[in-house]
Amino acid sequence: MxxxxxxxxxxxxxxxxxxxxxxxxxxxxRFADDLKLPRMIFCRLLRATRPHARIVAIDTxxxxxxxxxxAVITGDALPIKYGVLPVGQDEQALCTDxxxxxxxxxxxxxxxxxxTAERALDLIEVSYAxxxxxxxxxxxxTRPGEPIHEGKFGNAHRAVALEFGDVDAALAGADHVFEDxxxxxxxxxxxxxxxxxVAEWNPAGKLTMWTSxxxxxxxxxxxxxxxxxxxxxxxxxxxxxxxxxxxxxxxxQHEAAAARLAMLTGRPVKSALNREEVFYCHRGRHPVLMWxxxxxSSDGCLLGMDFQSFVDGGAYTSYGAASLYYTxxxxxxxxxxxxxxxQGVRVLTNKPPCGPKRGHGTPQPRYALECxxxxxxxxxxxAVLDLRRKNFLGPNAQTVNHLRITSNGLEQCVDIVDHESxxxxxxxxxxxxxxxxxxxxxxxxxxxxxxxxxxxxxxAVDIRLDRSGLVTVSCGQIDIGQGSNAMLVTVVSEALGAxxxxxxxxxxxxxxxxxxxxxxxxxxxxxxxxxxISAANQLRNLLVNAAADELDVPVDELVLxxxxxxxxxxxxxxxxxxxLVKLAESHGGALTxxxxxxxxxxxxxxKGSGVGPSPAYSYSAAVVEVDxxxxxxxxxxDRVWLAHDIGRxxxxxxxxGQIEGSxxxxxGEVLMEEQEFRGERGPRVLGVHRIPSMLEYxxxxxxxxxxxxxxxxxxxxPEGPFGAKEVGQxxxxxxxxxxxxxxxxxxxxxxxxxxxxxxxxxxxxxSAAKRHGPARVPSYPFPRLIKVAPPxxxxxP
Amino acid sequence: VLPRSPRLPLTLHVNGQDLDVFVPVxxxxxxxxxxxxxxxxxxxGCELGECGACAVLINGQPVLSCLALPVEYQAPSxxxxxxxxxxxxxxxxxxxxxxxxxxxxxxxxxPGMLLTAKALLDAAPAPTRDQIVEALSxxxxxxxxxxxxxxxxxxxxxxxxxxxx
Numbered sequence: 007m008x009x010x011x012x013x014x015x016x017x018x019x020x021x022x023x024x025x026x027x028x029x030x031x032x033x034x035x036r037f038a039d040d041l042k043l044p045r046m047i048f049c050r051l052l053r054a055t056r057p058h059a060r061i062v063a064i065d066t067x068x069x070x071x072x073x074x075x076x077a078v079i080t081g082d083a084l085p086i087k088y089g090v091l092p093v094g095q096d097e098q099a100l101c102t103d104x105x106x107x108x109x110x111x112x113x114x115x116x117x118x119x120x121x122t123a124e125r126a127l128d129l130i131e132v133s134y135a136x137x138x139x140x141x142x143x144x145x146x147x148t149r150p151g152e153p154i155h156e157g158k159f160g161n162a163h164r165a166v167a168l169e170f171g172d173v174d175a176a177l178a179g180a181d182h183v184f185e186d187x188x189x190x191x192x193x194x195x196x197x198x199x200x201x202x203x204v205a206e207w208n209p210a211g212k213l214t215m216w217t218s219x220x221x222x223x224x225x226x227x228x229x230x231x232x233x234x235x236x237x238x239x240x241x242x243x244x245x246x247x248x249x250x251x252x253x254x255x256x257x258x259q260h261e262a263a264a265a266r267l268a269m270l271t272g273r274p275v276k277s278a279l280n281r282e283e284v285f286y287c288h289r290g291r292h293p294v295l296m297w298x299x300x301x302x303s304s305d306g307c308l309l310g311m312d313f314q315s316f317v318d319g320g321a322y323t324s325y326g327a328a329s330l331y332y333t334x335x336x337x338x339x340x341x342x343x344x345x346x347x348x349q350g351v352r353v354l355t356n357k358p359p360c361g362p363k364r365g366h367g368t369p370q371p372r373y374a375l376e377c378x379x380x381x382x383x384x385x386x387x388x389a390v391l392d393l394r395r396k397n398f399l400g401p402n403a404q405t406v407n408h409l410r411i412t413s414n415g416l417e418q419c420v421d422i423v424d425h426e427s428x429x430x431x432x433x434x435x436x437x438x439x440x441x442x443x444x445x446x447x448x449x450x451x452x453x454x455x456x457x458x459x460x461x462x463x464x465x466a467v468d469i470r471l472d473r474s475g476l477v478t479v480s481c482g483q484i485d486i487g488q489g490s491n492a493m494l495v496t497v498v499s500e501a502l503g504a505x506x507x508x509x510x511x512x513x514x515x516x517x518x519x520x521x522x523x524x525x526x527x528x529x530x531x532x533x534x535x536x537x538x539i540s541a542a543n544q545l546r547n548l549l550v551n552a553a554a555d556e557l558d559v560p561v562d563e564l565v566l567x568x569x570x571x572x573x574x575x576x577x578x579x580x581x582x583x584x585x586l587v588k589l590a591e592s593h594g595g596a597l598t599x600x601x602x603x604x605x606x607x608x609x610x611x612x613k614g615s616g617v618g619p620s621p622a623y624s625y626s627a628a629v630v631e632v633d634x635x636x637x638x639x640x641x642x643x644d645r646v647w648l649a650h651d652i653g654r655x656x657x658x659x660x661x662x663g664q665i666e667g668s669x670x671x672x673x674g675e676v677l678m679e680e681q682e683f684r685g686e687r688g689p690r691v692l693g694v695h696r697i698p699s700m701l702e703y704x705x706x707x708x709x710x711x712x713x714x715x716x717x718x719x720x721x722x723x724p725e726g727p728f729g730a731k732e733v734g735q736x737x738x739x740x741x742x743x744x745x746x747x748x749x750x751x752x753x754x755x756x757x758x759x760x761x762x763x764x765x766x767x768x769x770x771x772x773s774a775a776k777r778h779g780p781a782r783v784p785s786y787p788f789p790r791l792i793k794v795a796p797p798x799x800x801x802x803p
Numbered sequence: 804v805l806p807r808s809p810r811l812p813l814t815l816h817v818n819g820q821d822l823d824v825f826v827p828v829x830x831x832x833x834x835x836x837x838x839x840x841x842x843x844x845x846x847x848g849c850e851l852g853e854c855g856a857c858a859v860l861i862n863g864q865p866v867l868s869c870l871a872l873p874v875e876y877q878a879p880s881x882x883x884x885x886x887x888x889x890x891x892x893x894x895x896x897x898x899x900x901x902x903x904x905x906x907x908x909x910x911x912x913x914p915g916m917l918l919t920a921k922a923l924l925d926a927a928p929a930p931t932r933d934q935i936v937e938a939l940s941x942x943x944x945x946x947x948x949x950x951x952x953x954x955x956x957x958x959x960x961x962x963x964x965x966x967x968x
Contacts, residue, residue, distance in 0.1 A: 027902030028894060030910025031917060033844020033885035040843035121827075198848045198856055198911040198945055248846070248911030249945050281849045487909030487946045663905040663951050670948030700853035700943060708936045711949045 016568050017500045018728050021659040024492040025511060026246065026485060035246045038218040039202035043274035046204065047076050049264045050123035050277070052113040052130050053286065054105035057141070057356035057685075057693025058154065059134035061104055064113060068129040074122035076271045078130070080113045084266050088232045090224055090256035092458050094323025096155055099232050099262030104137065106154050106321035107356050108693040109286030114263035116275050139356050139692045141685045143295060143316045146353035147784060154321055154354040161354040163319055164327050166334065166614055167788040170406040171345030171796045176310025180301025184385060186378045187297050189759040189780045190370035192318065193679040194290035195363055196705055199248020201287065202278035203261045205268040213269065214241045217261055220250040220486050221524025224457065226516045228257035233265055244514035247525075250486040251671070252362035253289055255526050256324065285698035289361030290681060292329055292352075293318040294370040297783040298378050306388050308397045310345035313337060314783055315371065317352040320359035326352050328457075328617055329360065332367025335618030337375060338405035339448045340416060340625070341397040344796070346406045349788040356693050357683050362526060364671055365449065365735050369742055373676075373760065376445035376743030381756060390444060390747075391430055394420065401721070404797040408610025409618050413731070415651030415721035416446060419627035422717045427629040427647040433751055439634050441752025446627045447739025451653075451723075451732040452529025454608045454619030463602035465533035466520035469498065469541040471549075471597040475569070475584035477502065477509045482522030483534045484514035488734045489660040490530040496656050497535045497727050501542035503549075503566035504583060520600065528732030531656070532621060533603045535727030540601025548597060552590035553581060606725075612794045622723045624731045625651040628669075628740035630712075634752040636771060639764030641749055643673055643712045646741065650716070653723035653731030664733040665716045670706055672741035678704040678761050816878035817842065818887025824873070832876060833857045833868035836884060844885040844914050848943065855942030858915035859884050865919045885914035888921065896959040896966070897921060906955035908946035916942050920956045928964055930956070 029035040066078045081102030089095045101112050113130050117123035138151030146154075146161035153160045177183050203217035213235060219225045222242040230237040247254060264277035279287065295316040301309040315333040319326045334348030365372075383390040399405070401414035423444075424430055433442050456464060468480040479498050485491040491511055499506045512519055522534055546566060553571050554561045563574050571581040581589070590597055608619035631645040646669050655661045680703075685692035697703045722729035742760065750756055755770035758779025770778040808827040815822050817840060824839045833850070836842040836859070845868060848854035852870040859868045860883040861876050876882060888895045897917050900906070907913040916939060923930055923938040930938070935956050936949075944952065 021903075023902055024905060024907075026910070027905070027907060028898065030907040030913055031885075031898035031901045032889055032894060033842070033914055035910055036843065037846070037911065039847075040837075042841070196945055198846070198854060198909065198943065200848065247909060249909040251945070281851070281853075489905065489908070659951075660905050663908060663947060666948035666950040667908065667946050668948075671945070699851060700849045701851070705943060705945070707943065708940045708949050708953075711936070711953075714948065714950055 015500055017496050017506055018656050019658065022492055022496055022506055022657055024489055025495055026491050037199055037248050038204065038216055038245050039278045041204045041216055041245065043204060043206060046274040046276055047116050047118055047271065048120045048123050049114055049116045049260065049267050049275050050120060050127055051111040051260055051263060052127045054108055054110040054112055056105060056134050056136060057108050057139045058137040059105055060137060061101060061112060062133040062135050065131040066113060069115060069126040072122065072126045072129060074118040075126045076116045076118070076273065077267050078113065078115050078126065079263065079266060084232060084262055086232050086234055088228045088257060089323050090228060090325060090457060091323060091327055093327050097322050099259045107358050109358055111259040111263065114267060116267040116271055139685065141355055141357065141683060141693060143318050143353045144784060146355050147786065154356060163323065163352045163354045164330055165351040165789050166331060167349045167791045168612065168614060169347040169791045169793050173310045173312050173345045173347040176345040177299065177301040177312065180309045181304040182302045182386060183299065184382050185297065185299035186381060186758065187780045187783060188374040188377065190294045190373055191760050192291050192293035192360060192681040193675050194285060194288055194681045195251040195253030196703065197249030197251060197253055200279045200281055200284050201254060201258060201260065203264055204274055204276045205265040206274040207268040207272065209272065211239055212241065213239060213265055214243065215261065215265060216243045216245055218247050218254055219244050220247060220254045220484060220526055222484060222514050222516050223482060223521060223523055224255065225257050225261065229262060229265060232257060232262040241517040244484040247484060247486040250525060251364045252366060252526060255362060255524060256289065258287055281700060282698045285695050286358050288320065288358035288681065289324050291363040292360040292367065292370065294333055295780055295783055296371060296374040298374055300378065300382065302382065302386065306386060306393045306396050308341055308343055311337065311343050312347045313371065315350040316783055317350060318360065319352045319354050320357045321354060322359040324359040324361035326360065329362065329367040331614055331617035333371050336368045336448060337371055338407050339409055339411060339623050340399060340446055342399045343406050351786055351788065365738050366527065368449065369739055372447050372739045373743045373746070376740065377746050377758060380747040380750065389430065391420070391424060406796045407618065408615060408797050410608055412622055412725065413653060413721040413723040414625055415719040416625035416627065418719045419625055419649035419651055420446065422649045423627045423629045423647040426715060429629045436751065439636055439752055441632050441634065441748040441750065443630045443744040443746065443748025443751055445740040445743040445747060446625070447736060448623045448625045449732060449736035449739060450527050450620035451532040451622040451624060451726065452605065452620055453527040454605045454621065455616045456523055463521060463604045464529065465522045465537045466600055466602040467534060467538040467541045468520050468598065468600050469545055471545060471587045473584060473588050473591060475508055475587060477504050478512060479509055479538065480512040480519045481534050482514060482516065482519040483530050484525050486525045488525065488664060489657065490525065490534065492657055492660060493531050493535060494538055497538045498542050500728065501539045502546050505569040508569060508583065528735045531730055531732060532726055535730065537601040537603040539727055541599045544599035544601065545597060548594060549586050549590045552593040553586060555593065556589055610794060612792055621725050622653065622731050624733065624736040626737045626740050628744040630741065630744040630748045632745065632748040632752055634749055634767060636753055639767030641677060641762055641767065643745060645713045647715045648737055649719055650733060650737050651719040651721050651731065652733050653726045654720050654729035655718050656728060656730050658718060661718060661733050662716050665737040666714055668735065668737035669714055669741050672738045673710065674705045676742040676745045676760055676762055680761055811874060813873050814878045815873055815876065815882060816880060817882045818884060821878050826873065828874060831869050832871040832873050835873050836868060842884050842886055846911050846914055855919065856912050856915045858918050858942065860918050860922055863922060863925060865922045883918065885917055888917060896962045897956070900955040900959040904951045904955045904958065906947060906951040912942060912944040916944065916952060924960050924963060928960060930960060
């Protein structure tokens with residue numbers, strides 16, 4: 007028997023072209039605002055000009071009579087409250103009783119064109135009765151008056167208090183105890199594509215909504231609720247999405263309004279937001295004020311950590327209950343922490359709601375932690391890498407808060423960025439003004455739990471084989487640019503033994519495709535990927551069994567790869583894929599299979615344990631080299647080295663692209679981006695976004711792009727599809743604190759508040775403490791601590 | 804309420820063809836391309852001249868179509884949009900290189916990037932990295948960190964030079 011050496015994989019690990027690559031470079035890809043239906047009309051929203059006010063009256067009579075106006079609606083047309091979290095049913099498509107931030111919608115117009123709709127908005131008269139305005143965490147917690155939402159604790163939306171092990175005892179027994187305070191400013195996603203949707207109503211009782219969303223599924227559920235329709239009456243289709251980063255993950259007011267107007271007028275309705283509206287829709291990075299205290303042994307072992315976060319939520323829940331928990335959940339997954347306490351509160355303010363942005367609630371505490379560790383090393387007189395390497399958790403571990411760690415390539419990541427950047431040799435030794443900074447990070451490969459409690463799969467993939475050889479793969483997943491379409495083609499062709507060009511994808515259509523929860527929490531590769539492998543394996547077995555019967559050879563004597571089947575001993579002719587499908591169809595009927603994926607049951611025995619568990623964690627390490635001008639405070643990032651534990655790179659060029667994009671976004675957050683509102687620093691027109699334009703909201707351009715070197719560490723995750731883990735979010739995490747640490751290395755100041763602007767660097771240089779950042783956190787009566795024994799102390803359940 | 808604006812009949816030379824439109828005088832070139840000529844490949848990110856997503860070439864030069872009025876660019880001014888970049892069904896080397904290197908992630912800034920890059924390569928067939936950085940500095944991208952875009956422009960430039968040689 008001749009043995010021919012075959013590569014381990016045919017498609018996995020190759021730089022397969024994205025199936026949507028050419029459509030996106032030729033203008034053929036149709037985004038939501040590119041859609042045009044016969045008789046389509048246009049919707050515009052009237053948005054609140056007050057940050058917090060009761061709606062006394064709305065007069066729409068003049069708008070209704072303007073020629074070209076088809077319909078005008080106010081809150082009574084859409085009164086049902088909704089929200090993406092079951093605990094956050096606090097939004098309305100058009101406000102009925104009061105407005106809670108500048109930009110909240112109060113009325114909607116449909117007209118023959120956008121210009122007419124805009125003119126009609128000018129004719130609507132709203133009278134408001136002003137209410138007290140809360141624009142900061144401090145104001146939300148202390149200013150008296152009517153709270154933004156009814157609740158037991160005023161504007162304190164939600165609070166958490168958890169303790170794992172005995173933190174006070176750990177700190178009391180420590181040789182050294184250090185504490186620091188940090189502030190992470192809010193910022194927004196700024197996708198290039200402004201949100202847009204088209205709604206069409208079939209009078210037989212079906213609403214179809216094309217919309218730029220990262221989660222057709224959650225929009226489907228929320229939209230049905232807001233409209234008072236059964237869920238089977240609503241179909242949500244996501245065309246290609248022009249950037250999401252977490253900002254298009256729930257129902258927005260314009261979507262519900264367009265849908266209702268389509269139902270009222272019987273015509274398709276488009277609603278496309280302008281850039282200013284996108285800034286006000288937000289759902290971006292929460293501003294978070296943080297305090298951390300740690301205890302250490304004299305030789306640098308971390309003994310305990312006490313952490314508090316004060317989270318500025320904006321005016322609604324959105325994803326905020328989860329965001330709050332995420333500011334305390336993943337502190338534990340890099341280092342071994344024997345005792346850990348987390349207390350946090352999310353405060354409502356009269357600003358656009360915050361929500362999930364790349365890293366969802368974890369970049370803020372990661373920034374605090376990594377800066378704190380850098381500072382601790384300095385205070386202990388230890389080299390930072392020595393201190394860090396003493397405490398890493400390693401693979402196959404349990405964290406104090408009951409998170410399960412499987413594959414973990416963090417130490418390899420640290421070694422390679424240190425080696426390549428010569429960090430250890432250069433830190434502390436570069437000339438004044440030049441510095442290197444180091445940090446690590448970790449992120450989920452999909453949240454372990456769905457947003458609403460259920461035991462169903464998180465992702466499913468249908469595969470249908472046609473006798474032509476076509477492989478139709480259907481999945482609810484949506485490619486928002488991260489490359490999930492390419493991921494499915496790679497995984498299915500590899501597992502099935504087909505060629506990538508045989509595969510046709512059907513995605514993101516709630517009528518046609520099986521469930522996928524959405525493109526968030528870095529879950530699609532892990533979850534849809536595993537579902538696809540399951541479906542492909544079922545079909546592969548049917549194909550190979552049919553061939554084995556036909557050829558009268560044992561199944562394990564057959565090889566199916568690259569769209570062909572042959573005998574391992576190379577005897578007899580090869581069968582082509584269409585021949586194989588015809589054979590199998592003749593044996594057993596039409597060929598279709600469904601695979602699904604649900605994460606294993608994870609998480610500890612305590613309330614609040616639902617946030618943090620994931621079937622796997624990705625790890626990253628970064629070194630950043632900066633130039634800081636001590637005269638102007640200007641920080642230039644010259645070079646970034648980033649190593650990422652990807653598990654396995656299914657497509658290296660796309661993995662690199664996600665890392666480079668994460669570094670870019672991190673540099674924007676740490677150096678320039680701020681979502682800032684008038685009134686936060688002195689009285690003005692309260693609650694108005696200071697810079698709602700792409701010119702003034704500074705984001706990095708080509709000029710700010712450093713030299714980037716990426717390194718992929720393949721730790722082969724035991725549960726990931728072909729061992730793969732996430733890459734879309736994790737690599738952002740270490741870059742932000744690495745820049746702050748590099749600034750310290752360069753000019754000796756700690757900037758404990760993002761963004762690190764030239765003004766803050768100068769202030770710190772001029773200060774006695776050589777620091778800029780918050781002095782303290784408020785004193786807040788957190789709820790009674792839920793005390794949880796660490797897993798190594800608890801009795802097996 | 805202002806009266807509706809007057810409309811003008813105009814002939815625009817787009818992607819090699821004379822096309823007639825009858826549009827309000829204040830309607831931008833971006834809107835006319837997308838809404839009246841169905842050339843939706845040209846994108847909009849701000850409609851204020853800030854992001855570069857709507858860049859098209861007019862007589863070979865990049866112009867932000869959201870700030871341009873069609874009346875200024877009537878035929879014989881030659882307008883090129885992303886739909887006119889390919890040679891029939893054969894993609895332009897820039898289109899191919901962007902697809903190959905994943906330089907189009909979400910793809911929304913891509914048409915503006917491609918046309919701006921084409922203007923650069925027409926003027927400088929062997930651009931340095933600094934020239935690429937400068938040429939694309941008015942085009943924002945939120946996905947890629949620009950690195951793959953630079954590499955794709957360099958790859959396409961090399962292939963274009965080989966094709967000429």
